[in-house]
Amino acid sequence: MNFEIGTLDRITDTVLRYSPKAAKKAAPVEARYDLNLADAFAWMEARAENSIHAIVTDPPYGLKEFTDVEQTKMRKGKGGVWRIPPSFDGAKRMSVPRFTVLDDADIAALRFFFEKFAKQALRVLVPGGHVMIATNPLLSQHVYIPMMEAGFEKRGEIIRLVQTLRGGDRPKNAHVEFKDVSVMPRSAWEPWGLFRKPCEGRVQDNLRKWGTGGLRRVSGHEPFVDVIRSSPTRVEERRIAPHPSLKPQALMRQLVAASLPLGKGVVLDPFMGGGSTIAAARAVGYESIGIEQDPGYFKVAAAAIPTLARLGLNGATSGNGSAGGNGAASKRPKANSHRKSG
Ligand SMILES: C[S@@+](CC[C@H](N)C(=O)[O-])C[C@H]1O[C@@H](n2cnc3c(N)ncnc32)[C@H](O)[C@@H]1O
Numbered sequence: 001m002n003f004e005i006g007t008l009d010r011i012t013d014t015v016l017r018y019s020p021k022a023a024k025k026a027a028p029v030e031a032r033y034d035l036n037l038a039d040a041f042a043w044m045e046a047r048a049e050n051s052i053h054a055i056v057t058d059p060p061y062g063l064k065e066f067t068d069v070e071q072t073k074m075r076k077g078k079g080g081v082w083r084i085p086p087s088f089d090g091a092k093r094m095s096v097p098r099f100t101v102l103d104d105a106d107i108a109a110l111r112f113f114f115e116k117f118a119k120q121a122l123r124v125l126v127p128g129g130h131v132m133i134a135t136n137p138l139l140s141q142h143v144y145i146p147m148m149e150a151g152f153e154k155r156g157e158i159i160r161l162v163q164t165l166r167g168g169d170r171p172k173n174a175h176v177e178f179k180d181v182s183v184m185p186r187s188a189w190e191p192w193g194l195f196r197k198p199c200e201g202r203v204q205d206n207l208r209k210w211g212t213g214g215l216r217r218v219s220g221h222e223p224f225v226d227v228i229r230s231s232p233t234r235v236e237e238r239r240i241a242p243h244p245s246l247k248p249q250a251l252m253r254q255l256v257a258a259s260l261p262l263g264k265g266v267v268l269d270p271f272m273g274g275g276s277t278i279a280a281a282r283a284v285g286y287e288s289i290g291i292e293q294d295p296g297y298f299k300v301a302a303a304a305i306p307t308l309a310r311l312g313l314n315g316a317t318s319g320n321g322s323a324g325g326n327g328a329a330s331k332r333p334k335a336n337s338h339r340k341s342g
Contacts, residue, residue, distance in 0.1 A: 033290065034288075034289045035298065035301060035302055035305075036290070036292075037295060040117075040270035040291045041120060047124045050124070050127070052125050052126065052267075053125070053210070053267065054125075054265065054266075055131045055270065056131075056132045056267055057131075057132070057133055057268075058245060058273065059113075059114075059270075111145075111146060114143050117270075122151050124268070126197070127209075127210055127212070128196060128199040128200070128206040128207070128210050128214075129196070129210075129212045130194065132194055133147075134191075134192050134247070135190075135193055136187070144193050147195050151197070152196065154194070155194045155195060155196050157191045157194055157226065158227075158228065158255065159191060160189060160190040161188065162188070162230045163232075167186045168182050192255070194226070196213070216260060216261050216263060218254075228255075230250065233246045233276075234248060237249060237308060240311070242300060243275075243297055243300055246274045247276040247277075249279060249280055249283065249308060252279070256286060257284045259286075267287070267288040269288070272290035272292045272297075274300050274304055275290060275292075275300070275301030275302070282306070282309035
């Protein structure tokens with residue numbers, strides 16, 4: 001199947017929303033997901049205002065990294081801004097973007113990108129709607145400032161504790177001379193900016209009118225917590241959805257579950273990549289919309305989402321789209337070894 005922007009541009013699917021309480025009383029509520037092969041900005045501009053309840057996304061950083069030229073270099077495994085991390089466990093490693101090569105012009109482009117994103121996000125979200133946006137410690141300011149300038153309230157950051165392969169190196173070509181020096185810390189966390197479109201009135205008023213304004217609790221006794229122990233994406237998930245930036249279901253289900261305080265509404269991922277947000281939404285029973293501009297990744301996501309959504313957090317698959325769904329929201333994954341691959 002070939003996907004091109006403007007031809008086959010939409011896939012929809014309907015899944016059953018799992019709710020233990022509702023399941024006892026009535027037929028399960030249906031939750032849908034729509035996938036659109038489109039430019040996120042064009043799609044958001046065409047979308048009605050106040051029609052999305054949460055945005056959970058991991059946008060392209062460096063911008064360069066997802067251009068046709070860089071994608072071709074990355075797919076060939078030669079040159080460009082992507083680098084292949086050293087193999088230390090015998091497993092084939094995926095390319096990772098090399099953010100530090102950004103120059104002033106790249107940074108200006110990044111700021112412009114997030115100004116456009118923030119403006120459209122503010123328009124399409126309902127009052128009180130949250131944005132959870134993945135970033136990294138080197139570049140987060142270029143996301144956060146445009147978001148706040150557009151009118152979002154910064155509500156904090158969610159810290160994903162994960163050992164990456166970024167940083168920690170000795171000075172290039174002088175590592176023997178400066179053997180006790182790291183140029184920058186080995187990164188052990190990933191920040192997710194947390195923003196909210198201002199509420200209409202009090203939070204309780206906004207919750208009644210729009211169903212948004214807060215975050216869904218993990219349980220009656222447990223609020224959502226802003227530090228999440230995580231692991232790199234499992235090999236199994238990468239096999240199902242081969243995208244170089246695929247986020248793990250164990251993380252995404254917690255984030256997505258928290259993004260709709262009443263468990264109702266539509267979650268948007270305008271940069272869906274391999275579809276981890278949409279799969280997580282499907283797993284927790286929320287309606288969602290995914291946008292991806294790259295036909296290859298769109299195809300990967302379209303094929304992967306149902307399987308990823310069925311995947312239990314212990315690796316087992318189940319027969320419907322709610323595997324590990326609400327359970328993922330109430331159980332935090334154990335802190336696995338940070339040294340695992342994936
Ligand atoms: C960092 S990746 C997202 C990965 C995703 N979170 C996952 O788990 O697979 C960003 C994605 O945004 C896509 N993208 C970049 N610019 C875009 C745009 N203007 N509109 C839609 N998608 C875009 C890229 O092709 C890439 O797949």
